[in-house]
Amino acid sequence: MPGESDHSVALANRIRMHSLRMIHTAQASHIGTCLSIADLLAVLYHDFLRVSPATLNAEDRDRFILSKGHGAAALYAVLAERGFFPIAELDSYNRDGSRLTGHASHHVPGVELSTGSLGHGLSVGAGLALAAKRLNLPYRTVVLLSDGELDEGSNWEAALFAGHHQLDRLVAIVDYNKIQSYGSVREVLDLEPLTDKWRAFRWYVTEIDGHQHDQIRSALNRIPSDSSQPSVLIAHTVKGKGVSYMEHQLAWHYKSPSQEQLRSALAELEAQP
Amino acid sequence: MRLAFVNSLCKLAEKDDRLWLVCGDLGYGVLDEFARRFPNRFINAGVAEQNMAGVAAGLAQAGQRVFVYSIANFPVMRCMEQIRNDIAYHRLPVCVVTVGGGLVYGGHGYSHHGVEDLAMMHVLPNMTVFAPADPVETRLVTEAAASIDGPVYLRLGRGGEATLHKQAPAFAVGKALCLRKGATLALFSTGGILEPVLSAAEALTVLGHPPSVYSLPTFFPLDEETIAAESRRCQAIVTIEEHGRGGLAALTAEVLAQSGGGARLIPIRLPREPLAESGSHAYLRERQGLSAAAMVQHIQTTLAAWAK
Numbered sequence: 130m131p132g133e134s135d136h137s138v139a140l141a142n143r144i145r146m147h148s149l150r151m152i153h154t155a156q157a158s159h160i161g162t163c164l165s166i167a168d169l170l171a172v173l174y175h176d177f178l179r180v181s182p183a184t185l186n187a188e189d190r191d192r193f194i195l196s197k198g199h200g201a202a203a204l205y206a207v208l209a210e211r212g213f214f215p216i217a218e219l220d221s222y223n224r225d226g227s228r229l230t231g232h233a234s235h236h237v238p239g240v241e242l243s244t245g246s247l248g249h250g251l252s253v254g255a256g257l258a259l260a261a262k263r264l265n266l267p268y269r270t271v272v273l274l275s276d277g278e279l280d281e282g283s284n285w286e287a288a289l290f291a292g293h294h295q296l297d298r299l300v301a302i303v304d305y306n307k308i309q310s311y312g313s314v315r316e317v318l319d320l321e322p323l324t325d326k327w328r329a330f331r332w333y334v335t336e337i338d339g340h341q342h343d344q345i346r347s348a349l350n351r352i353p354s355d356s357s358q359p360s361v362l363i364a365h366t367v368k369g370k371g372v373s374y375m376e377h378q379l380a381w382h383y384k385s386p387s388q389e390q391l392r393s394a395l396a397e398l399e400a401q402p
Numbered sequence: 403m404r405l406a407f408v409n410s411l412c413k414l415a416e417k418d419d420r421l422w423l424v425c426g427d428l429g430y431g432v433l434d435e436f437a438r439r440f441p442n443r444f445i446n447a448g449v450a451e452q453n454m455a456g457v458a459a460g461l462a463q464a465g466q467r468v469f470v471y472s473i474a475n476f477p478v479m480r481c482m483e484q485i486r487n488d489i490a491y492h493r494l495p496v497c498v499v500t501v502g503g504g505l506v507y508g509g510h511g512y513s514h515h516g517v518e519d520l521a522m523m524h525v526l527p528n529m530t531v532f533a534p535a536d537p538v539e540t541r542l543v544t545e546a547a548a549s550i551d552g553p554v555y556l557r558l559g560r561g562g563e564a565t566l567h568k569q570a571p572a573f574a575v576g577k578a579l580c581l582r583k584g585a586t587l588a589l590f591s592t593g594g595i596l597e598p599v600l601s602a603a604e605a606l607t608v609l610g611h612p613p614s615v616y617s618l619p620t621f622f623p624l625d626e627e628t629i630a631a632e633s634r635r636c637q638a639i640v641t642i643e644e645h646g647r648g649g650l651a652a653l654t655a656e657v658l659a660q661s662g663g664g665a666r667l668i669p670i671r672l673p674r675e676p677l678a679e680s681g682s683h684a685y686l687r688e689r690q691g692l693s694a695a696a697m698v699q700h701i702q703t704t705l706a707a708w709a710k
Contacts, residue, residue: 188465235492241463246487252453253488256460263442266464283484286453 137342140210141171145371146398147206147219153391155223157231161368161381163203165306165339166273169364170207172345173271182212185238191268192257194242196250197275197304198232205229205237213239248281250274251301255291258299258359269352271300277309280318285330292331297353301332301361304339306368308379324363332361339364372397403559403594404432404501406537410544411469415440421548422461426454426472432501433471451476455484455498462494467548474502474514478522478555490526490553497547498523503533503557503593504644505672505690508683512676516557520592521648523555524622530575531622533557535596538567539579539619546575557621559594566596566617578616578625587613587701588632588639588665590654592621595644598687601694606701613640621650626657633663638708640668640701644692647674668704670697 148163174180178191195204202222209216214237221227228236232245242253254272261268278284291299305323307314314320327334333354337344345364352360368382369375372394386394412435415421422443423436437444443466447454451472458468470477477498478485489496500516507514524531530550532543540558547554571579578590582603591599596617603615614632618625633639639658643650651669658667672690679689687693691700 192463243487243491246483248452249456249484249488252456252484253460253463255453256457256462257464258460259445259457260461260464260466264464270460283452283456286448286450287456290447290450290453290457 137171137175140175140207141167141342142398142401143210144170144203144206146395147209148202149372149386149391149394151202151206151219151222153386153388154220156385157202157223158383158385159199159202160384160386161308161375161378162197162200162275162304164370164372164375165366165368166197166200166203166304167371168340168342169273169302169304169345170203172342172349174207174211176346177349178271179268180239182238189266189268192241192254192270194244194250194254194270194272195233196244196272197247197278198244200273201229201231201233204233204240208237208239211239247275247278248283251284251287251291254299254301255287255296258291258296259294261298262294262296269298269300271302273302273304275309276303276305276307276314276320277317279303279320288327288330288332291359295357296359297357299359300349300352301359303361303363304366305363306366308368308377308382310382312379327361327363331358333358334361334363336363336365339366340370371401403534403537403540403563404561406540407499407544407556407558408432408436410541412436412439414545414548415443418467418548420466422466422468424454424458424461424468424470426451426470426476428472428476451480452484455481456488458496459484459488459492459494462489462496463492467495469497469499471499471501473500474507474516475519476500478516478519482522485553486526490529493528493552495551495553497554497556499556499558501558501560503559504595505683505686506560506594508686509680511680515676517644517646517672518648519555519557520621520643520645520650526553528552529555529622530620531555531557532619533593533621534619535591535594535617536563536566538565538570539573539617542570542573543619546573550575557593563594564597566600573619576620576623576625578618578628581615581617582613584612584614586635586637587611588636589613589615589642590618590629590639590650591616591642592618592650593644595642595692598692598694598697599642602697602701605694605698609698609702611701611705618650622653624653624657629654629657630661630663633658633661633665635663636665638668638705639665640670642670642692642697644672644687646672666708668701670700
């Protein structure tokens with residue numbers, strides 16, 4: 130349905146613009162990752178996750194964990210857009226006295242887990258999914274991982290555990306933008322064959338274009354799979370997506386856009402349909 | 403101690419249907435009753451402690467109260483960051499239980515010696531740290547752990563420890579238990595080392611230095627009030643722990659430095675560097691100054707040196 134896509138696409142665009150302003154203002158890092166996951170977050174929060182400010186602590190709410198906690202600016206942006214706190218508060222990101230810390234903080238309404246050290250989210254998600262399964266609770270648990278994060282062995286402990294216990298309400302999404310902190314994934318620690326790895330751990334694997342909302346949506350809508358397996362979406366993405374001079378550039382893992390760079394980035398996003 | 407623990411846990415699980423037990427592929431012959439009676443709330447997470455701690459955090463986030471069980475350093479060090487970030491920082495009701503605190507696993511070697519755990523666990527946010535001395539204290543701290551709305555670390559011995567409290571003491575979290583009252587010497591002991599400490603106290607009494615003896619089943623928060631009060635009454639405070647640096651001696655020194663009392667500190671603890679030899683629990687204690695006789699000698703020698 131084009132209507133739905135229009136809304137989530139517009140939301141993704143706003144996530145990108147908020148993230149750019151936040152990271153520029155704070156002179157912070159990780160804009161590349163925020164742009165990489167903006168479409169995934171937009172579809173999750175627009176179409177999939179059963180969460181709302183009114184049901185912040187409801188037992189049956191869906192759980193979303195940003196395991197790659199360095200994408201916090203984008204997460205805060207989508208939460209503010211969904212009304213968990215005022216959009217104006219985004220200006221305080223990563224600044225003295227703000228609760229919007231540089232990496233995701235559970236002191237922010239709507240953030241389920243503080244993250245920042247990689248390799249934590251999938252195990253916590255597995256615990257949440259195990260509780261749901263054993264206690265017959267309806268919620269789904271979604272964990273967004275980075276590709277570089279998969280170097281951490283703890284993920285593979287969690288993958289083994291979730292496959293063994295058939296945690297079919299657990300969804301992992303890999304933001305596979307092929308660039309990690311200090312090199313390309315292929316150069317640093319190649320993950321390929323990545324889909325085979327997850328299948329070998331007894332996960333239901335779907336490969337998608339992580340910027341195509343219809344693909345993200347239809348993959349999420351097939352969850353839980355009827356095979357009693359946890360699901361993983363391997364989302365092929367572009368680091369820096371949407372700002373031409375940032376795309377595929379490792380440097381934007383670290384750099385903050387200058388005033389002029391911000392202006393040109395926002396102009397590019399505003400021009401998008 | 404481990405049987406006192408699991409028996410208490412089964413009783414608690416009867417009353418609280420949110421109570422879970424997650425083990426790291428250890429507990430043979432110990433956890434069987436819990437697993438049989440509460441299969442829906444028991445998980446063997448396998449030999450994967452990082453995931454075990456993370457899963458416990460997730461269960462607790464879903465409103466459950468989780469006991470994590472393994473031995474020696476395994477549920478502490480391998481998953482230290484999961485305990486710090488996912489459990490302690492989020493103030494989740496997860497109790498990390500280890501069997502084999504101190505040198506209990508003697509001949510297994512340094513990999514199995516839990517001699518830095520108190521130092522590491524007590525510095526984490528929101529963390530309560532228990533180190534019971536006998537089966538009675540084990541039951542009391544297990545019951546307390548099941549009602550604390552935050553992270554707990556529980557250091558157990560192994561099995562077969564003597565019952566040192568002839569009747570249940572008046573236990574409160576964070577309070578020392580007084581086992582005998584003495585004159586100008588006070589012995590503070592935490593964990594399973596209490597039995598030789600009590601023997602040392604008998605010997606010191608015969609030698610004309612009758613000491614007070616306290617057990618600290620709660621290592622943290624430390625009972626600073628009792629230590630400070632004794633420091634104003636005593637010539638010396640002796641700390642005894644089956645643990646290396648950064649434990650009871652270090653915390654007590656902070657109290658003494660601020661208490662305004664005149665007591666000096668005699669720390670009895672393990673050296674930082676491990677022995678390069680095998681040995682039973684008793685042998686390793688003896689070799690490193692933690693037998694009753696070694697404690698008495700060290701205290702006497704120190705007091706004599708001060709008197710010169």
